[in-house]
Amino acid sequence: DGTLLSSSNTILPETERTLKEASMQGIKVVLATGRPLSGVMSYNKQLGLSGAEQYDIVFNGAVIQNLAGRVLMNQEMNYRDFNAMLRLQRLSHVDVHFETTKCFWTCDRDLSVQMQINAATTN
Template sequence: MSIKLIALDMDGTLLNSENQVSERNKEAIKKARAQGVEVVLSTGRHISTCKPIADELELSSYLITGNGSEIWTTDGQLVDRQTIGLQEIKELIALHKKHKTGMWITSTERIWRNEIPESLEGLLWLKFGFHFEDEVLRDEVWKELEHNYQLELSNSSPTNIEVNATGINKAAALEKICLRLGIALKDVMTAGDSLNDIKMIQAAGIGIAMENAQESVKAAADWVTGHHNDSGVATAIEKWVLQ
């Protein structure tokens, strides 16, 4: 198998606990790119906090942000955008208020954390997040969302639930990028640690889970690499990509 594209989650995967890319990860990515391998960042983050990492790594491919709600080129050109309807956003806010959860809400312009804009109209909404201190409440809200809404549910941590529009996920965005580049998914390696990574891990020819990944992510992966604080991304690239 010859890997032609690597798609990397950021938090808990590429980045360590200090939100930095280790020198070993940087070197492995640089060597992969020198072999002609495309490197794509695939994150739940907003473009504003993803692009600086892409710039630091001198990437020149695509960026998947907001769990697949947007696709960008590394030079800042929007390629694709999929939003959540205004009515769904209003209902998610009502659910947050009902259960008194933490929350954040992402528009194309910015992120609101534990605050709601005065007017929801006139904005394009990408993602809604619930934060929990209580696992029982988290599971209750998940079941309520699953039962009442046709939305894409995932998480980026065991303490949250992330909500995107139906069918919007990192795997769907990755497939669009592969079509643009003429690369088959069997020639892709992906790496991640959370529920928002599972579908892209399952879709790829080689799906990698981090040592620190949630157990369901490890179960979905082809291989488990090292911890994100121990340059696990570099370990995976060295094993599966570098020749």
């Protein structure tokens, strides 16, 4: 989004050097993202971050995980919240997606069909 990653989804060399230096000085570097942990592990690796004493804030702040994958905090949606999101989706005519640390759901029929096709071709 232009904060950590460039428009080509890479960490620029100067940013990488700065974050590595901060980490070496004992400053915690914590990536915060809308992605799941698996979606940022390559960036953690690039920055030299790994293990149970390093953390990421993922799913737009709904989950905090250490880089070993352990969930330290999560804010799950309950059924009432889920229904409210579905009502919002229907009223606004937008597609909504729901993601957990284990799976991904979508109300977008076209996207779900495409994901099933992609899954079938990669297996």
